Amino acid sequence: PVHLAKARSSTMASRLLRAKKKVASKLSESRAGRKVIVKFTGPSGDHIISALLSAFEKHSGRQNAKKMRLHIFKLATKCGVLYQDGQLTEESGMEAREPMASLVQQLQDQLSAPVDRRSSAGLAAAVQELHNALLPVLTPHMKAANAAKFTEFCEYLGSTAFLEAFLMQEQYSHERDEILANMQKLASVEDSEGFEATRQFLRERMEARRRLLAQLIENPRLEDYLVHEDTAKGLKDWLVQQGGVEASNCILFLNSVADFRSTSSRSLLQGRARTVLDKFLGPSASNPVPVPPEVVEPMSDELLEGSARKDLF
Numbered sequence: 001p002v003h004l005a006k007a008r009s010s011t012m013a014s015r016l017l018r019a020k021k022k023v024a025s026k027l028s029e030s031r032a033g034r035k036v037i038v039k040f041t042g043p044s045g046d047h048i049i050s051a052l053l054s055a056f057e058k059h060s061g062r063q064n065a066k067k068m069r070l071h072i073f074k075l076a077t078k079c080g081v082l083y084q085d086g087q088l089t090e091e092s093g094m095e096a097r098e099p100m101a102s103l104v105q106q107l108q109d110q111l112s113a114p115v116d117r118r119s120s121a122g123l124a125a126a127v128q129e130l131h132n133a134l135l136p137v138l139t140p141h142m143k144a145a146n147a148a149k150f151t152e153f154c155e156y157l158g159s160t161a162f163l164e165a166f167l168m169q170e171q172y173s174h175e176r177d178e179i180l181a182n183m184q185k186l187a188s189v190e191d192s193e194g195f196e197a198t199r200q201f202l203r204e205r206m207e208a209r210r211r212l213l214a215q216l217i218e219n220p221r222l223e224d225y226l227v228h229e230d231t232a233k234g235l236k237d238w239l240v241q242q243g244g245v246e247a248s249n250c251i252l253f254l255n256s257v258a259d260f261r262s263t264s265s266r267s268l269l270q271g272r273a274r275t276v277l278d279k280f281l282g283p284s285a286s287n288p289v290p291v292p293p294e295v296v297e298p299m300s301d302e303l304l305e306g307s308a309r310k311d312l313f
Contacts, residue, residue, distance in 0.1 A: 270308045
């Protein structure tokens with residue numbers, strides 16, 4: 001009887017959690033869904049989401065922005081239910097802590113920089129890193145379709161097409177200013193409320209960056225310079241001074257190749273490969289790099305066959 005009672009209790013708890021998640025799913029499609037988001041992120045978080053969705057709409061239309069809005073609200077609300085029921089904990093999200101901090105720092109750096117010094121490569125990599133850290137945490141607690149929404153959202157947010165338009169074009173200036181201002185508000189709230197753990201984490205991260213810079217000076221390697229946004233910019237500026245625009249194009253090309261290789265969806269590889277080829281290696285390339293034709297031709301042939309691989313370049 002005791003075992004039977006425990007089994008019934010466990011079954012009831014499982015059913016109750018499923019019911020809560022289902023209600024949360026319906027809730028997120030209404031105005032009440034936004035109230036749940038505000039509860040966990042505050043007004044500044046809500047303003048950031050609204051500005052991001054406005055940028056989505058400008059870039060790809062109202063229908064896609066609406067879809068992404070539902071993705072955000074559903075995922076955040078479901079996570080809230082899981083957190084309240086103890087299915088998600090601070091410990092389970094520890095692996096995503098550094099990728100989240102990296103994404104926030106990258107976004108602040110890019111939005112604060114002059115337009116001619118902005119780059120999408122670091123942001124795209126940070127979005128991908130956060131996705132890879134969070135997906136294994138979410139997947140055990142969600143249906144495959146809901147986890148796929150998180151992947152779809154991250155792929156769009158981290159796409160070169162969206163990020164380059166969002167960072168560079170004047171029509172997104174209001175959204176950029178809104179996101180940056182509210183990110184700064186969130187940071188000041190954390191400071192005023194005494195989030196010592198967060199401050200300690202950022203101090204450790206800064207110290208790690210200092211060690212990295214010392215290593216780059218003592219033992220410089222090209223790939224290490226390209227991985228980090230600040231050092232990549234410094235290398236690009238130096239190359240322009242030394243070898244002109246063509247040398248600078250080489251850095252842009254290597255960053256685009258790194259972005260291409262980070263693509264997680266095979267359906268996107270072909271199109272992104274064509275973009276890299278046309279921009280840097282094609283006969284009418286806007287940013288040509290000095291690669292011999294006998295090296296480019298096999299790449300073009302592979303694209304024509306529709307079989308682009310991550311190691312194409």
